[in-house]
Amino acid sequence: MALLIIIMVSPPFVSSLAYIQLYGRRGWITYKLLHLDWMPYNRWGIILMQAISFTPLNTLLLNGLLNKVDFVAIKSARDLGAKASHILKDIIIPSLKPGVLVCLLLTFVRSLADYGTPAIIGGRYRTLASEIYIQFMGAGNLEKAAAMNMCLFIPSIIFFFIYRAMMKKINSSPSQAQEGTLNLRMHKCGPIGYGVLGVSIIYVIVMVLQYATIFLTAITRKGSFPFKFTTEYIQQVFNYNTATLYRSVIYSLIVAVVGTLFAMFFTYYVERQKIRLSSVFDCIATLPYMIPGTCFGIGFILAFNHSPLKLTGTAIILIVCMLFKQLPTTTKICAASMSQISKAQEYSARDLGAGRLRVIWNIILPNMKPAFLTCFTYGFTSSMTMAGAILFLVAPKTLLAVFKLFDATYTGEYGVAAVVASIIIIVVLAVEGLTYILTSLWEKKHVPGTGTYQKNLWG
Amino acid sequence: MYLELEHIRKTFGDKVVIDDLSFSLEKGKLLCILGSSGCGKSTTLNIIGGFLTPDSGRVILDGEDITNIPPEFRPVTTVFQSYGLFPHMTVIQNVIYGLKFRGYDKKTAIEKGKRYLEMVGLKDYENAHISEISGGQQQRVALARALIVEPKLCLLDEPFSNLDAALRVKMRLELKRLQEELGITMVFVTHDQEETLILADYMTIMNEGKLVQMDTPENVYKNSSNEFVSEFLGLKDIIWSEDGKIMKVVRYANP
Numbered sequence: 001m002a003l004l005i006i007i008m009v010s011p012p013f014v015s016s017l018a019y020i021q022l023y024g025r026r027g028w029i030t031y032k033l034l035h036l037d038w039m040p041y042n043r044w045g046i047i048l049m050q051a052i053s054f055t056p057l058n059t060l061l062l063n064g065l066l067n068k069v070d071f072v073a074i075k076s077a078r079d080l081g082a083k084a085s086h087i088l089k090d091i092i093i094p095s096l097k098p099g100v101l102v103c104l105l106l107t108f109v110r111s112l113a114d115y116g117t118p119a120i121i122g123g124r125y126r127t128l129a130s131e132i133y134i135q136f137m138g139a140g141n142l143e144k145a146a147a148m149n150m151c152l153f154i155p156s157i158i159f160f161f162i163y164r165a166m167m168k169k170i171n172s173s174p175s176q177a178q179e180g181t182l183n184l185r186m187h188k189c190g191p192i193g194y195g196v197l198g199v200s201i202i203y204v205i206v207m208v209l210q211y212a213t214i215f216l217t218a219i220t221r222k223g224s225f226p227f228k229f230t231t232e233y234i235q236q237v238f239n240y241n242t243a244t245l246y247r248s249v250i251y252s253l254i255v256a257v258v259g260t261l262f263a264m265f266f267t268y269y270v271e272r273q274k275i276r277l278s279s280v281f282d283c284i285a286t287l288p289y290m291i292p293g294t295c296f297g298i299g300f301i302l303a304f305n306h307s308p309l310k311l312t313g314t315a316i317i318l319i320v321c322m323l324f325k326q327l328p329t330t331t332k333i334c335a336a337s338m339s340q341i342s343k344a345q346e347y348s349a350r351d352l353g354a355g356r357l358r359v360i361w362n363i364i365l366p367n368m369k370p371a372f373l374t375c376f377t378y379g380f381t382s383s384m385t386m387a388g389a390i391l392f393l394v395a396p397k398t399l400l401a402v403f404k405l406f407d408a409t410y411t412g413e414y415g416v417a418a419v420v421a422s423i424i425i426i427v428v429l430a431v432e433g434l435t436y437i438l439t440s441l442w443e444k445k446h447v448p449g450t451g452t453y454q455k456n457l458w459g
Numbered sequence: 460m461y462l463e464l465e466h467i468r469k470t471f472g473d474k475v476v477i478d479d480l481s482f483s484l485e486k487g488k489l490l491c492i493l494g495s496s497g498c499g500k501s502t503t504l505n506i507i508g509g510f511l512t513p514d515s516g517r518v519i520l521d522g523e524d525i526t527n528i529p530p531e532f533r534p535v536t537t538v539f540q541s542y543g544l545f546p547h548m549t550v551i552q553n554v555i556y557g558l559k560f561r562g563y564d565k566k567t568a569i570e571k572g573k574r575y576l577e578m579v580g581l582k583d584y585e586n587a588h589i590s591e592i593s594g595g596q597q598q599r600v601a602l603a604r605a606l607i608v609e610p611k612l613c614l615l616d617e618p619f620s621n622l623d624a625a626l627r628v629k630m631r632l633e634l635k636r637l638q639e640e641l642g643i644t645m646v647f648v649t650h651d652q653e654e655t656l657i658l659a660d661y662m663t664i665m666n667e668g669k670l671v672q673m674d675t676p677e678n679v680y681k682n683s684s685n686e687f688v689s690e691f692l693g694l695k696d697i698i699w700s701e702d703g704k705i706m707k708v709v710r711y712a713n714p
Binding site for chain 2: 070075078079080082090097
């Protein structure tokens with residue numbers, strides 16, 4: 001679980017970076033250890049890397065769904081004579097079906113939109129997303145990039161509506177599920193169980209290796225094997241890139257604070273007050289979850305490239321874009337938390353003479369403290385690691401840490417890239433840790449608990 | 460005796476949930492375990508069903524010590540309070556699920572399933588989905604699913620608590636009829652005194668993990684062994700049938 005959280009908060013490109021370090025032409029494993037001479041820059045590398053980096057999100061999503069499987073149904077199946085393997089086959093896997101479909105859709109769209117992985121390890125093999133990147137950054141051809149984006153946008157929109165339909169199905173399934181520990185040992189599940197166990201172990205090993213590589217790359221001299229330790233890259237980053245790092249942190253903090261407040265008010269009016277067209281608003285707020293980041297970004301450029309709203313190149317457009325990109329998740333977190341506050345509380349307050357704003361201030365806000373923290377953390381994390389959506393919006397004076405990471409990886413300064421990646425991970429983990437401590441302090445004071453990531457990730 | 464519990468003891472952490480519980484039951488009889496929440500009655504049921512292992516003591520069914528047999532191999536089935544139906548399967552698929560592990564081929568299983576559905580009054584619902592049927596119907600599906608495998612013992616964990624009062628009375632009579640028809644041995648857990656007095660061949664009253672009294676409802680009513688029992692049963696008038704059995708319980712609105 002802890003490992004999954006780390007992966008979730010990691011900036012993009014780290015897996016590609018580690019891949020090159022480990023299995024590249026001069027990779028620690030392929031070249032230094034096994035003395036292989038092979039070309040890692042091809043389509044299989046891209047597919048593998050994308051599969052690995054989208055795994056944690058899907059795991060968390062399915063884990064949330066797994067908790068919703070009725071414990072008593074599993075108990076009944078056992079009671080009727082089903083062994084572990086049958087429970088897995090007959091009860092658990094069918095229950096996860098809609099979730100698996102959602103994961104497939106999400107992963108498909110995200111892979112489609114991922115420009116970083118193919119750009120770094122694709123070599124001459126290009127994908128639509130990396131081609132858009134090259135068209136825009138290399139050739140400065142905004143029109144062509146925008147046109148190509150439509151090819152990404154259309155399937156995404158179609159998938160988005162399928163996704164919403166599936167989500168409705170998932171959420172409408174009877175949730176009278178009783179929770180309990182699933183006393184189901186994987187190794188008793190027959191071949192499927194062994195398979196699952198094997199894949200999980202391999203995955204954990206690969207991930208541990210990946211992060212070890214990143215941290216090692218940050219503190220060892222390039223190409224040295226056995227390792228020679230150095231602080232060269234760290235110094236380099238601190239000498240030349242502190243401004244970028246600060247900027248990332250500050251922008252992310254702004255997004256986290258403003259985004260949290262915005263999500264809260266938005267949710268209150270859409271969900272609670274049931275204003276007209278609320279389902280349309282909800283649909284619009286969820287849309288950024290599915291739309292490829294680059295489409296989102298180019299849309300922003302096209303919208304704000306002219307006066308009176310000429311914002312391109314400013315920090316404002318970056319922050320606004322980040323804000324909207326994380327809105328789907330934060331509104332869902334707030335909605336989940338708000339549904340815990342009974343309407344009766346609100347009515348009582350109104351009844352006793354509190355105005356609308358007072359109700360928000362005295363009743364809603366205090367009950368949503370934990371949700372605030374979750375939103376804040378999510379907003380901060382996603383902004384720190386966001387790349388696709390703001391790729392086309394950054395200007396030299398608003399360069400962010402993620403792009404320093406990308407550029408350094410792209411140009412082969414792996415040491416610098418690894419230092420930046422490590423710093424991002426550490427900063428994000430520190431913020432997450434802090435909010436975690438705060439939450440557990442509050443929970444001791446009996447503030448009604450709120451969902452964890454798992455529950456809320458169900459966009 | 461057909462079912463015997465010998466000196467069962469179960470603790471969760473420091474808390475003793477069941478303390479030296481022993482009782483036995485003849486074949487084909489219905490035993491009600493009555494008690495308020497937290498008295499250990501559900502734990503007892505979980506121990507008989509195999510979902511919990513007692514710290515000490517034995518469970519013996521039909522001469523065989525089943526204390527350490529996991530639930531999937533026990534000739535015991537349970538009807539759970541929330542039914543635990545499989546939401547992604549149809550009514551008939553739910554009912555015949557257990558037959559799969561008892562060597563039935565699909566065709567025979569479906570035939571038998573239809574027979575049991577008819578028995579519980581759900582003749583035309585076989586292809587309905589679980590979400591399409593009412594709570595009372597779900598209850599019948601759960602019952603048919605537990606009975607179809609012809610268990611040596613059927614356990615029921617407050618099965619009627621999610622039904623409205625009128626339906627509860629109806630289901631009660633149906634359960635009794637089925638149990639007598641099939642001659643199946645049942646252990647029924649409830650906190651409803653009325654239910655117990657009507658349904659049970661034998662009843663036990665539990666308090667704080669201990670057995671307070673076990674006897675026929677008639678005897679318990681006539682000579683409660685202690686104050687707890689009489690207080691727990693409350694002030695009630697009973698209409699007796701001619702053969703000296705309890706027919707109806709009249710409850711005063713304000714005892």
